[in-house]
Structures are given as structure tokens and as C-alpha cells.
Amino acid sequence: MTMADTGTATPRERYRAQVRAEIKEHAWRQIATTGASALSLNAIAKQMGMSGPALYRYYANRDELITELIRDAYRSLADTLRTAAEEAAGKNGGTSSEEGGGLAVLAHAVRSWALRDPQRYLLIYGTPVPGYHAPDDITAISSQIMTLLLDAGSATPPEQPEQPASLLERHLADHGDWAAGHPAPPAVLHQALSFWTRVHGVLSLELAGHFTGMGFDPALLFAAEVDDLLAR
Amino acid sequence: MTMADTGTATPRERYRAQVRAEIKEHAWRQIATTGASALSLNAIAKQMGMSGPALYRYYANRDELITELIRDAYRSLADTLRTAAEEAAGKNGGTSSEEGGGLAVLAHAVRSWALRDPQRYLLIYGTPVPGYHAPDDITAISSQIMTLLLDAGSATPPEQPEQPASLLERHLADHGDWAAGHPAPPAVLHQALSFWTRVHGVLSLELAGHFTGMGFDPALLFAAEVDDLLAR
DNA sequence: TGTACATCAGTGAACGCGCGTTCACTGATGTAC
DNA sequence: TGTACATCAGTGAACGCGCGTTCACTGATGTAC
Numbered sequence: 164m165t166m167a168d169t170g171t172a173t174p175r176e177r178y179r180a181q182v183r184a185e186i187k188e189h190a191w192r193q194i195a196t197t198g199a200s201a202l203s204l205n206a207i208a209k210q211m212g213m214s215g216p217a218l219y220r221y222y223a224n225r226d227e228l229i230t231e232l233i234r235d236a237y238r239s240l241a242d243t244l245r246t247a248a249e250e251a252a253g254k255n256g257g258t259s260s261e262e263g264g265g266l267a268v269l270a271h272a273v274r275s276w277a278l279r280d281p282q283r284y285l286l287i288y289g290t291p292v293p294g295y296h297a298p299d300d301i302t303a304i305s306s307q308i309m310t311l312l313l314d315a316g317s318a319t320p321p322e323q324p325e326q327p328a329s330l331l332e333r334h335l336a337d338h339g340d341w342a343a344g345h346p347a348p349p350a351v352l353h354q355a356l357s358f359w360t361r362v363h364g365v366l367s368l369e370l371a372g373h374f375t376g377m378g379f380d381p382a383l384l385f386a387a388e389v390d391d392l393l394a395r
Numbered sequence: 396m397t398m399a400d401t402g403t404a405t406p407r408e409r410y411r412a413q414v415r416a417e418i419k420e421h422a423w424r425q426i427a428t429t430g431a432s433a434l435s436l437n438a439i440a441k442q443m444g445m446s447g448p449a450l451y452r453y454y455a456n457r458d459e460l461i462t463e464l465i466r467d468a469y470r471s472l473a474d475t476l477r478t479a480a481e482e483a484a485g486k487n488g489g490t491s492s493e494e495g496g497g498l499a500v501l502a503h504a505v506r507s508w509a510l511r512d513p514q515r516y517l518l519i520y521g522t523p524v525p526g527y528h529a530p531d532d533i534t535a536i537s538s539q540i541m542t543l544l545l546d547a548g549s550a551t552p553p554e555q556p557e558q559p560a561s562l563l564e565r566h567l568a569d570h571g572d573w574a575a576g577h578p579a580p581p582a583v584l585h586q587a588l589s590f591w592t593r594v595h596g597v598l599s600l601e602l603a604g605h606f607t608g609m610g611f612d613p614a615l616l617f618a619a620e621v622d623d624l625l626a627r
Numbered sequence: 628t629g630t631a632c633a634t635c636a637g638t639g640a641a642c643g644c645g646c647g648t649t650c651a652c653t654g655a656t657g658t659a660c
Numbered sequence: 661t662g663t664a665c666a667t668c669a670g671t672g673a674a675c676g677c678g679c680g681t682t683c684a685c686t687g688a689t690g691t692a693c
Contacts (some may be wrong), residue, residue, distance in 0.1 A: 173690085174689090175635075175689080175690075178636090179636095182636090198432055198524070200433060200525075201432060203679065204679085204680070204681090205679060205680075214638055216680095216681075216683090217636070217637050219681075219682090220635080224680075225679095225680070289522035289603070290430070290522040292430070293430030293432075293433060330615055330618070331615040331619040334611060335611060338610045338611040338612070340610045341609035356611075356616055357616075357623075359596075360593065360596035360597045360600060360616065360620060361596055362596075363596045364597070364599075365592045367595070367599055368520070371521070371523050372523060376534075378573055379567060379588075380566060380570070383562055383566050384563060384589075386562070386563070387561060387562070387563040388592060390561075391623075395623065405657085406656090435646065436646085436647070436648090437647075445669095446670070447648085448647095448648075448649080448650090448672085449671075451648075452670075
């Protein structure tokens with residue numbers, strides 16, 4: 164499946180991987196038009212010029228395909244963010260010139276990733292597919308994303324050094340298990356959560372089309388929400 | 396359909412209205428378990444102990460039922476917010492003791508409304524039902540909600556009287572048509588948009604179950620996001 | 628290099644299911660005189 | 661109060677459709693000697 168395997172793979176294995184990838188491509192295309200809950204193996208097969216049962220050579224059932232799509236989406240987002248974070252760190256050489264530059268870069272990376280393929284974003288963060296429950300390993304990937312946010316936030320921690328901690332931050336001091344052992348202070352945990360919800364707040368309404376016809380530029384609202392978080 | 400009609404309605408009309416309401420109740424129950432995209436007239440009929448075609452006496456087709464559910468949801472939210480705004484205004488008697496009390500009250504009202512029936516919130520603000528397009532009159536109700544936010548924001552406008560306007564607010568000065576003629580300044584427009592996206596950001600992730608297992612209290616994050624907006 | 632066998636991709640038929648929707652019909656309820 | 665008619669709720673059969681999934685089979689590709 165991964166590229167590294169291709170070297171040692173037999174022709175048959177390479178063929179299998181290729182068809183699996185092609186199935187996923189058609190699946191994404193179908194999700195884009197009919198939504199994830201209507202994803203149909205038979206329809207994909209027809210579009211590929213194959214008979215329906217043929218797909219069962221490649222995916223045991225519908226849920227397995229959806230799981231792989233979700234896994235791919237999370238991995239792609241995590242990779243995108245990791246790359247963006249590394250580039251941002253490399254450019255500044257450790258001394259961040261811009262305030263909270265890391266998180267601002269990540270915010271922009273999430274946005275452009277989401278706009279490039281809205282269905283991929285919505286499959287992960289949209290209304291859950293009814294009757295589908297994700298396996299555990301997907302939770303692991305999604306917590307990698309949280310770690311990236313916490314790293315970026317820790318590099319340039321929020322200001323207000325000695326202000327009285329808010330109700331939320333005092334709560335997070337005791338309930339920060341989700342940070343997976345990350346040694347970030349409550350203020351950074353708070354920042355990461357706010358980052359997540361604000362980014363998602365603007366993006367999901369935008370992708371769902373709730374801003375269409377309103378006439379303003381969502382990009383500016385998005386930037387303002389993130390800026391306001393970093394200048395806090 | 397509305398309660399006021401009941402007085403002058405014939406028995407047959409009252410019966411019709413009652414069955415229509417019962418159909419909607421079962422529809423909500425079904426949406427809660429299988430999601431909106433899988434809403435099925437036949438399944439509703441079966442649950443009501445009727446044959447499938449019987450429902451066509453009450454709704455012309457599936458889309459008409461969904462439209463009515465969406466309309467009801469928007470109306471319910473608008474009513475809830477209106478009531479909350481009136482109560483908040485009445486209590487303060489014009490002089491708002493709490494800063495931005497109006498918007499804080501509205502935020503709380505949205506949240507409890509959404510938690511009371513998550514599917515109703517998600518039907519409106521979640522990932523759109525594929526292949527369904529809402530009629531125009533629904534846009535009108537949703538802009539009523541925006542007006543309520545702008546009214547509340549105008550009552551206690553944001554501070555920082557003479558700070559240089561942000562990029563977004565300068566943009567909104569020219570692109571505020573969506574406010575439907577509301578005479579709010581750009582800072583208030585900005586506040587209303589932030590309110591909407593922040594409330595939705597926390598609520599939609601919470602309702603989609605993305606916080607489950609993380610161990611912190613979403614209510615505190617929600618409050619912090621709104622507070623931060625009002626203290627800006 | 629050639630033959631015998633094993634592996635595996637893909638097909639077509641079939642199963643049972645549920646869907647939205649139409650249609651001719653029955654039987655109950657309301658209306659007019 | 662009673663009868664004749666119109667309205668309308670609900671039924672059952674039917675249409676065509678697509679779904680997920682199983683199964684026995686064909687034919688091509690790879691492997692062992």
C-alpha cells in the first residue's frame with residue numbers, strides 16, 4: 164500500500180495496490196457528489212467498468228473501504244500539518260519572528276487542505292456517518308494532529324504570564340489527559356482547543372455553504388479568528 | 396398547522412394537522428438513529444402502523460418532509476433565541492449590568508437548544524443532505540437569526556472605540572449586505588460572525604462526538620470561547 | 628524451454644431487501660337537501 | 661331525521677430500481693520441476 168512497499172512487491176501485489184487506489188479515487192469522487200452515507204460499492208464498480216462482486220477481492224465490505232478513506236484523510240492532514248510545521252520552524256531558525264507564527268502557518272495549512280477537497284475534510288470532521296464506528300487506530304492518528312498543535316503552541320506560548328488562570332485553564336490542569344502526556348501548560352492546552360474549534364467553526368460553515376450569498380470573504384473571517392487567538 | 400388555526404379548523408383539518416405532526420415526530424426519531432440522508436417514508440409509515448403510500452396524503456414526497464423538518468428546526472431556534480433575548484432585555488431593564496449580557500445569554504440558549512436535540516441542530520448546521528436544496532423561505536428564517544445576533548450585539552457594542560479597524564472590519568464595511576439592512580457598525584457585524592462560528596465550532600465538534608474520551612468539559616470551552624469574544 | 632499445477636482476478640446469476648412512487652380500489656366521514 | 665352524494669383517508673398490488681453480499685465458475689497469470 165505505501166510507496167516503500169513497491170520495490171519488493173511482486174507484480175501481482177503492485178497490481179492489487181493500484182486497483183485498491185483506483186477504487187478509493189472513485190470512492191472520493193462519488194462521495195463528493197452523493198455524500199459519504201450513500202457510498203456504494205456497486206456504483207464504484209460500474210464506474211470502473213467492473214462487475215460489483217469484483218470489488219470484494221479488494222475490500223471485505225463497505226465499512227472497510229470507508230475506514231480506509233477516513234484513515235487516508237487523517238494521515239494526509241497530519242502529514243500536511245507536519246510538513247507545514249517543519250517548514251515554519253526551518254524558516255525562523257528557532258527564533259520565531261512572527262508572534263505565534265507556527266499556529267498561524269498551521270491554520271493556513273488546514274484551510275487550504277480543506278478547500279482543496281472539501282469532502283475529505285467533511286468525512287473526518289463533519290456529521291458522522293450513521294451506523295459507522297471508527298476503529299481505534301484512527302483515534303491514534305487524530306491525536307498526532309493534536310500533538311502537532313500543542314508543539315506549535317508551546318514554541319510560542321500565549322502571553323499574559325501572570326494573569327489569573329481562567330475557569331477552563333484551571334479545569335484543564337486536572338483534565339489534560341487527552342494531551343497524551345504532552346508537557347504543555349494549561350494555557351497552551353486551552354490555545355490548542357480554541358485553535359481547533361475556531362478553525363473548524365469557520366471552515367465547516369464555509370464548506371457547508373452557509374456563507375454563500377452573504378457576500379463577504381470567509382478567508383478574512385478565518386484569519387481574524389486565528390489572529391484573535393494568537394494575540395490573546 | 397400552527398396552533399392558532401385549530402380554533403376555526405374542521406375536524407378533518409385538525410386530524411390532518413395531527414397526523415402531519417405525528418409523521419414529523421417519527422421522522423425526527425428516525426433521523427436520530429439513521430441520519431437525515433437515510434430518512435425513509437416507508438420506514439416512518441411502518442413505525443406508525445400504516446402502509447407506505449398512505450403518507451403521500453400528507454407529504455407530496457420525501458423532500459417536502461425534509462423541508463418542513465428544516466423549517467421547523469430554524470423556527471424553533473429563532474423562537475428560542477427571541478425569547479431568550481427578550482428575557483435578558485427585560486431583566487436588565489435597558490442597562491446591561493453584565494458586559495455583552497445579551498450575547499452571552501443567546502450563546503447559552505443556543506447551546507442548550509442544541510444539546511436538547513442534537514439531530515435538529517445537525518440537520519440545520521451539519522453537513523448538508525446530498526442532493527437536497529432548501530427553498531428560499533428558509534433563508535429568510537435563518538437571516539432572522541442573524542438579526543437577533545446583531546440586535547444583541549448592538550445593545551452592548553464591542554469596546555475599543557478608536558482602535559484601527561481590522562482588515563476584516565474594513566472589508567465588512569463594504570460587504571455587509573447580508574445584514575439585511577441592519578444598521579450595525581462593522582465591529583458588530585464582525586462580532587456576530589465570530590459569535591456564530593465560535594458557537595458552531597465547539598457545538599458541532601461536541602455533537603459529532605469528537606470530544607468524547609478527551610475527558611474535559613466542553614461547556615467550559617464553550618463558555619471560554621464566548622467570553623473571549625465579549626471581552627475583546 | 629516446456630509442461631503441470633496452483634493461485635487469483637473477474638464474471639454472471641442469484642438472494643433478499645428496502646426504497647420512492649403510482650394507481651385503482653374500499654370504506655368511513657362529512658355535506659346538502 | 662333520513663337519504664343521496666361527495667370527499668377523503670388508507671390499503672394492497674405493482675413498477676423499476678439499486679443495494680450488499682454469496683457462490684460456483686472461467687480464464688489468465690504466476691510457480692515448480
